[in-house]
Amino acid sequence: APAEAVPAAAPATPRSRNVRSMEERRACEERLGQVVEKMKKEGIDMSQWRLGTFQRTICPQCEGGSTEERSLSVFIREDGTHGNWTCFRANCGWKGYTQPDGVPKAYQAKKDSGNENESDQEVKANQPVKVIRKLREEDLRLEPLCDELVTYFSERMISAKTLRRNNVSQRKRNNKIVIAFTYRRDKVLVGCKYREVSKKFSQEANTEKILYGLDDIKQARDIIIVEGEIDKLSMEEAGYCNCVSVPDGAPAQVSNKLPDKDHDKKYSYLWNCKEYLDP
Incomplete structure (x- = not known):
């Protein structure tokens, strides 16, 4: 007897690109x-x-310090696979990383090992180069x-002579008179940090970071x-001119190993x- 014919399986119903994109969109939104x-x-x-771009806001841990600086950088990938944040205030440094439930922590492993994919490299490539x-x-x-x-400093036992030698000045900024500490290398102005009497600080943006009083240690x-x-x-008033100060105060924590120059932004x-x- 002839073999019974087996009906051919019905072809799978093709899924339109729009259906797939809608499902992907829902998953991404979730x-x-x-x-x-x-x-x-x-x-x-x-x-x-905003997705796929770095945003700044006030850090909930340090609240931006006395100046309420928007020091927390927040980033969420466009596909929603992870988000991370870092506070760039030197005496805070809070950072974190999060992923949605059910997403493997592959990205974090790649990040730790240095093996980032093209999308990760693209994010880095799209970051603006600091000028x-x-x-x-x-x-x-x-x-x-x-x-x-001058009286404010004299009450702190800092003389007018020391102020002049260190080029301490003043400036009107945001409708207030602020103290201006000029950062110099070989007597050339490199940066400037401002201090209100109320101890609120700000700095000239996008300037090179150096130590304050750098010329005083050139031959030290x-x-x-x-x-x-x-x-x-104050150290100079005590007789020690071979002294410099850091530009951003003391950090909350330090790394266990020395990073290379290109990645060591804090220092x-x-x-x-x-x-x-x-030496």
């Missing part, structure tokens, strides 16, 4: 929703969440310290490094002053 909710539980909240500003004295409109600020055999500019001035001022510090 992942993004989870990442955002997890960040909110950490205290991170944005007025508007270092060259400051000019006339642009900052610095002025000699007024009598009130022993070097004293302190936390702030006023500490450096870039040490790399930039390496020739002064090498």
Whole structure:
């Protein structure tokens, strides 16, 4: 008897590209929703969440310090597979990483091993290259310290002579008179940090980070490094001119191993002053 014919299986119904894209979109939206909710539980909240780009907001851990600086950098991948954040205030440094449920932690493993995929490299490639500003004295409109600020320093046992030698000045900034600590290398202006009497700080943006008082250690055999500019001035009053201060205060934590120059952003001022510090 002839073999019974087996009916051919019906061809699978083709799924349109629109159907697949809708499913992918829903899955992506679900992942993004989870990442955002997890960040909110950490205290991170944005007025508007943008994907695939770095955003700045106030850090919930340090609250931006006395200046309420928007120091927390937040990033969420466009596909919602992860989000991360870092506070760039030197005395905070809070950072974290989160993923939606059910997503393997492959990206974190790649990140730790240095094996990033093309998408990760593309994110890095699209980050703007920081251009270092060259400051000019006339642009900052610095002025000699007024009598009130000279008195402010004298109450801290810092003389007018020391202030003049260190080029401590004042400037009107945001409708306030602020103290201006000028950062110089070979007497050339490199950066400027401002301090209000209320101890709120700000700096000229996109300038090279160096130590304050750098020229004072050019020929020094022993070097004293302190936390702030006023500490450096106080050391000079005590007879120690071989002293510099760091530009961003003392950090909350340090790495267990020395990173290379290109990745060591927090201590870039040490790399930039390496020739002064090498024995």
